[in-house]
Amino acid sequence: MMLAFNEIRRGRGRFASIIAALSLIVFLVLTLGALADGLFFGATGAVRSTNATAYAFSPDAKGSLIRSSMTPDQVREVQQAPGVAQATGVGVLLTAGSTQDAEYDVAIFGVDPDGAGVPTTLVEGRLPDPGENGVAAVDQSLIDEGVAMGDTISVGSRSVEVVGIVRDSAYQLQPTVWTSIDTWRSMRNEVRPEFTGVDDDVNAVAMVTEESSTAAQIQQEIGDLTILTAEETGLAIPGVEQQSSTLNAIIYTALAVAALVVALFFALVVLEKRELFAALKALGTPTRKLGAGVVVQALIASAIGVVIGAVAARGLGAIVPDEVPTLFRTDTLITIAIFTLVAGVVGAAFSLRRIARIDPATAIGGTL
């Protein structure tokens, strides 16, 4: 290890190149990761941050809250299904809501405060009480955009007063407004006149399932409806799964490039040090010690790359406009850091055979 550390310490110029390359890759990967997380969390908050464990949709809705539409009979069917502890309707309306000062794109969610599908991430104030109309808890992002507690948000002639704040509850990157089902439906009927007179429908049913039962089992009981877990419901939101898989593919490709860069770098280093390695082996250095040195160097370079890349990515994250949905999660940082270190070790491992093949006998004789 004496060799590995001192080589980096005294040969900074050479290692600067590999560290710079790894830093850039980590920066790219972390930025993409933050974007992937931002998009995913921003799209799915409304179904992740609630007490619901599963959702039921009308058969033609393909698991989409907006496309689904359910009658009271269908709601009752879900409520009576075995394995369902609690089930209540959920209404969703994507629209524009206005306060005195400004207009906002919002997702109005109508839920039963005593039932399922209710946000569990209240940070301030309260949710509407059961049966209470005309009040709402709103997503933190709406507060960040300038809405305050006590403000009135209007949709057409209907309006709600902001009485609480929840976090991480956005739906399709739009801030949510959580109100009663009746208030939701009255707003919906204003915006969508074709629903005039319809006063008992909901979009979907949120469920709290009993611990022993799964969404798949409930699906077997209720063949004519679509039952998805809360997680599946998030992925079924249009674009979410495609975005995640595309960004993840880019991230894994970039990590593979990191491994390749490390492999090429150490292949060159080892090639250049053949003579020295032969002499060191002749002096009695075991091959594994030389190999371990290269792996340790790859780990150090990767670790420094992670630190520089993370600082740079956070720096960029701090200056991107709020409209770009980025979310820096410690989980993602740790995962990417581990993957980068693994990529470094895998890259360095390609040099091990080359090191093993160096013949110490070549240290003698040589040039003459």
Place this chain on the structure above:
Amino acid sequence: MNIDDFVPAHPGDPGIDPARDAGAHSEAILRVDAVSKIYRSGDSEVHAVSEATMAVDQGEFVALLGPSGSGKTTLISMIGGLLSPTSGTITLAGTDVGGLSARALTTFRAERVGFVFQAANLVPFLTARENLLYVATLQKRIGRKEAHERADQLLEELGLAARAKNVPEQLSGGERQRVAIGRALMNDPDLILVDEPTAALDTKLGRQVVELLAREIKQRGKTGVMVTHDLRMVQYTDRVFEILDGHLTHVEQPSALSH
């Protein structure tokens, strides 16, 4: 003057029996007994070293003369545990070198043999002192504290005390070769193997380095084998062996070599 220019006095003379000459040394610390190295490629065989026999006493510094391709590199590599002989035995202070496993050979080289290479071959990113300390990490006989004292003492003796913190790049060719000598002595080996130590130096520096080597080997009661093709370096050694086309002979009168 170069060995390439000179014709041996008795090429293949049956009167010269290396075994007899070498066998006279019953106290020998290094014994090379009928050692051959044969390289096979396809149907042809190349006898790099044929039936080499020599014995070197403790405290002796011997030269191994020979032109390129004579087999001297092969022989010294086998003595140093870098190549295994095709037949014959090599013993160093009672250890049968040929009988050691690859792993044991690595330890053997670290603890029992000191190498001085042609081009010093120091670790470029370690200081002179660290170059010495590095080889101490490869063995277990000398403790950490003792190794530090030993390194400082060696550097002092080799006139490198002021250069201890310099990396090889900052040292002259002669200084580098002196660090290499210190490195070879560092682990207190039984045998010092020296490969063309003057190859990368001018004549004057070359002489100084070999003189220093001879002195260190004598003072410490070490045993040294130096491969060279430079007849002028022979004067610093006790005995001279010559190898031509793989055949090792003991040179009775080294002075006769230069006419």
